[in-house]
Amino acid sequence: MVQVVPDPRRWKALALLCGAFFMVILDSAIVVVALPSIETDLGFAPRDLQWVLSAYALTFGGLLLLGGRSADLVGRRRMFMIGLALFTVASLLCALAWSPAALIVARAFQGVGAAVLTPTALSIVTTTFAEGPERNKALGIWGALGGVGGTAGWLIGGPLTDISWEWIFLINLPIGATALALAPRLLRESRAVEQRRGFDPLGALAATAALVLLVYGVVEAPEAGWGDPQTVGLLVGSAVLFVLFAVVESRVAAPLLPLRILRSWTLVGANVTMLLFSTIGFGMPFILTLYAQQVLGYSAVKFGLTSIVFPLAVTVAAIAGQGLVLKIGFRVVATAGLALLGIGCLYLTQVSAGGSYFGDIFLGLLICGLGVGLTFVTCSIAALAGVDEREAGLASGLSNTTFQIGAAVGTAIVSTVAVSRTNDVIAGGGDPLGAVVEGHQAGFLACVVLAGVGVVSALLLLRRPPALGPDHPPLVPVAEQADD
Structure with missing residues (x-):
């Protein structure tokens, strides 16, 4: 058995990887604060605005498995740098967008x-640190920074949006350039050399197309009607493509998602719970920023500054959650986190047209922040617990895929519920402002329901991982010169 010598640069490497991950998660969240400004400046239709979030989440979620698979086969450091370069260039293109379609x-x-x-960054973390307390500590830091990045975007996005919304994308350029310069010095190249080389483009295409049809069907349902042939056709088409994906994966020589990996209850439970968690983690902020800026009249800066309680609560809960997972297990911590998210969203259902920060938002933000921190760090650790190092990229890709699928579907569901309720109230002769508020209340209530389903998922599916058997050969790291 080949022993992997601990990399003396592993903690510096972790800092670099977490910084890159922070940038990606920050970008997902920072856009939320800028949505009202983007809507006004580029002339978005209200029901099309959520595509600024969903377009990103769809390609992100649809191609994550392919990205993770590529990391395992081609080389993790190499693919990390390719992804980082693509993300940085795309950020510049976002800042230069001149129309809704271009953005x-x-x-x-x-x-x-x-x-x-x-997924490449997360798989490097997994293969750099040995399974046990050290890896859990590293994943705890990863999860904490991910949770903070997902909420600090509100704080950072406010001042940047006040200058110009383009700066929420331009901020990625120096971060990306710095990370690209440091990656060759701090990251060791590795790949799963014993695995069959090959890719699964048909599987990637089927998964991405299924997600596009699913989200598009949900988004267009309020306008077309849930029983309309268009809506039914889109949802049925999505289901057929998901079935096709499963068939392809069971038959190709080098599947994007080997179905045997789904035999792990811990992995399945972690991903189902992560999926449900992210529907709330993105749906709730989407509605909240619109309520604060459109109803309460907050500027982007004021909303960002007054929301600082959220990232602080996430940080505290994520740090505590990493330790609690080791003591009491995945199930209890994830259940507690999702329950807190449900309670926080339930509190937010009482927002009103004449509301205030402390009267309508503060307590809900605090409780939701604690829930996000506990749930995200728990699911991040559980999704990789007991996974063979040869499949680290695959497992991390699957975890991030479910996170992004949840983000796309959750934003679509919550937006759909809110817009539908607003339209119903206006059609009934209601006051436009009151109708918008009732729409926001309905959106928060949808998050409560999703949190309830998440609690059930965590209770039924999350289990402790089995120990790896002797039939799991270790990762064979590639020498530093191998990629030259």
Whole structure:
């Protein structure tokens, strides 16, 4: 058995990888704050605005498995740098967008870069640190920074949007350039050399197309009607493509997602829970920023500054959650986190047209922040617990895929519920402002329901991982010169 010598640069490497991951997650969240400004400046239709988030999430989620597979086969450091370069260039294109269509296309391209970068970075973390307390500590830091990045975007996005919304994308350029310069010095190249080389483009195409049809069907349903042939056709088409994906994966020589990996209850439970968690993690902020800026009249800066309680709560809970997972297990911590998310969203259902920060938002933000921190760090650790190092890229790609699928579907569901309720109230002769508020209340209520489903998922599916058997050969690291 080949022993992997601990990399003396592993903690510096972790800092670099977490910085890149922070940039990707920050970009997902920072856009939320700028949505009202983007809507006004580029002339977005209200029901099309969510595509600024969903276009990114769709390509991100749809191609993550391919990105993770590529990292395992081609080389993790190499693919990390390719993804980082793509993401940085796409960020520049987003800043230069001149129309809604141009921004949506650029965001989709940005998602491609993120799909290569994110699972590769996480698989490097997994293969750099030995399984046990040290890896859990590293993943705890990863999860904490991910949670902070997902919420600090509100704080950072406010001042940047006040200057110009383009700066929410331009901020990625110096970060990306610095990370590209440091990667060859700090990261060791590795790949799963014993695995069959090969890719699965048909599987990637089927998965991405299925996601596009699913989200598009949900987004267009309020306008077309849930029973309309268009809606039914899109949803049925999505289901057929998901079935096709499963068939392809069971028959190709080098599947994008080997179905045997789904035999792990811990991995399945972690990903299902992550999926449900991210629907709330993106759906709730989407509605909240619109309520604060469109109803309460907050500027982007004011919203960002007053929301600082959220990232602080996420940080505290993520640090605590990493330790709690080791003591009491995945199930209890994830259940507690999702329950807190449900309670926080339930509190936010009472927002009103004449509301205030402390009366309508503060407590909900605090409780939701604690829930996000506990749930995200738990699912991040559980998704990689007990996974053979040869499949680290695959497992991390799967975890991030479910996260992004949840983001796209969650934003679509919550937006759909809110817009539908607003339209119903206006059609009934209601006051336009009151109708918007009732739409926001309905959106938060949808998040409560999703949190309830997440609690059930965590209770039923999350288990402790089995120990790896002797039939799992270790990762054979590639020498530093191998990629030259």
